[in-house]
Amino acid sequence: MVKIVIDEDACVGCGSCVEDCPNDVYEMDEAKNKTKVVKVEDCMACLSCHEICPAQAMEHQDIHVAKRLYIDRSVKDAINKII
Amino acid sequence: MNGEIEEIRGTFKPELIPAETGGNIDDYEEALHVLMKFVGSMSSALEQVSGRGANAIVYQAGKRMGHEAGKLMEKTDDLEKAMGELSEILGQEFYFEMWKPSDQDSYTVEKGNETEVKLLFMDCVVRQTLRRTGLPQKGPLCYLLYGYMVGAVEEVMDIRGKLDIDHVGPNACLKTLTINWSGK
Numbered sequence: 001m002v003k004i005v006i007d008e009d010a011c012v013g014c015g016s017c018v019e020d021c022p023n024d025v026y027e028m029d030e031a032k033n034k035t036k037v038v039k040v041e042d043c044m045a046c047l048s049c050h051e052i053c054p055a056q057a058m059e060h061q062d063i064h065v066a067k068r069l070y071i072d073r074s075v076k077d078a079i080n081k082i083i
Numbered sequence: 084m085n086g087e088i089e090e091i092r093g094t095f096k097p098e099l100i101p102a103e104t105g106g107n108i109d110d111y112e113e114a115l116h117v118l119m120k121f122v123g124s125m126s127s128a129l130e131q132v133s134g135r136g137a138n139a140i141v142y143q144a145g146k147r148m149g150h151e152a153g154k155l156m157e158k159t160d161d162l163e164k165a166m167g168e169l170s171e172i173l174g175q176e177f178y179f180e181m182w183k184p185s186d187q188d189s190y191t192v193e194k195g196n197e198t199e200v201k202l203l204f205m206d207c208v209v210r211q212t213l214r215r216t217g218l219p220q221k222g223p224l225c226y227l228l229y230g231y232m233v234g235a236v237e238e239v240m241d242i243r244g245k246l247d248i249d250h251v252g253p254n255a256c257l258k259t260l261t262i263n264w265s266g267k
């Protein structure tokens with residue numbers, strides 16, 4: 001089953017993930033001003049929350065990872081040499 | 084000729100069908116990426132020229148392909164069986180499963196003459212192509228797949244169907260398939 005881990009140090013409390021998730025998986029923890037996972041069982045691992053989070057504060061574990069046919073390995077290798 | 088390109092040489096007669104495609108995985112990868120870029124550019128050009136009409140054109144094209152593919156499958160009235168057949172037609176490149184929220188008992192929801200089922204597309208070549216070319220999801224290329232799905236379901240079940248996008252993400256997209264039984 002999917003597990004979502006939030007890095008509370010990274011989360012800036014913008015609430016974008018709460019707005020974005022169509023299945024109400026997140027809610028804002030008003031006291032902490034951080035997001036919290038409240039309905040992990042409804043997460044379908046679309047990862048649109050990853051794209052919207054400005055802090056890259058969440059990690060989804062044990063999900064189906066879609067095939068990434070678009071990655072250009074020659075570009076990736078070139079970047080890896082620089083970084 | 085560029086020294087890095089490995090040439091394949093052999094004898095060929097017109098009636099021979101090659102037993103192997105030749106080339107290695109890197110050649111296929113390159114070919115796939117070129118194809119992705121071509122298709123992506125075509126899709127965005129179509130949208131620029133025809134605006135929202137592009138979606139309708141591509142949807143119809145997909146639907147026709149879906150009807151053709153559906154003709155090869157066994158007819159059924161059973162939605163779950165039809166979904167199984169559909170996943171065979173679409174193959175691994177469009178791997179999908181039925182999806183439901185945790186508080187819903189069954190995958191199907193009956194609404195008068197209609198039955199709804201949510202489909203979660205996990206692997207999708209269209210999504211990969213859009214990301215390869217930096218194009219947004221829900222554009223004309225997505226409509227090709229919607230048309231294809233609807234055409235195949237209509238053919239297999241002998242009904243009228245429609246597919247709506249609920250949500251798109253980089254790793255999966257949720258769609259609702261609606262079957263209209265009175266369209267039989």
Ligand code: SF4
Pocket residue numbers: 020021022023024025026042043044045046047048049050252
């Ligand atoms: S992956 Fe999708 S369904 Fe899961 S929490 Fe993120 S937005 Fe919601």
Ligand code: SF4
Pocket residue numbers: 006010011012013014015016017018034035052053054055056057058
């Ligand atoms: S989008 Fe990211 S930073 Fe914003 S509330 Fe959600 S986890 Fe925190």
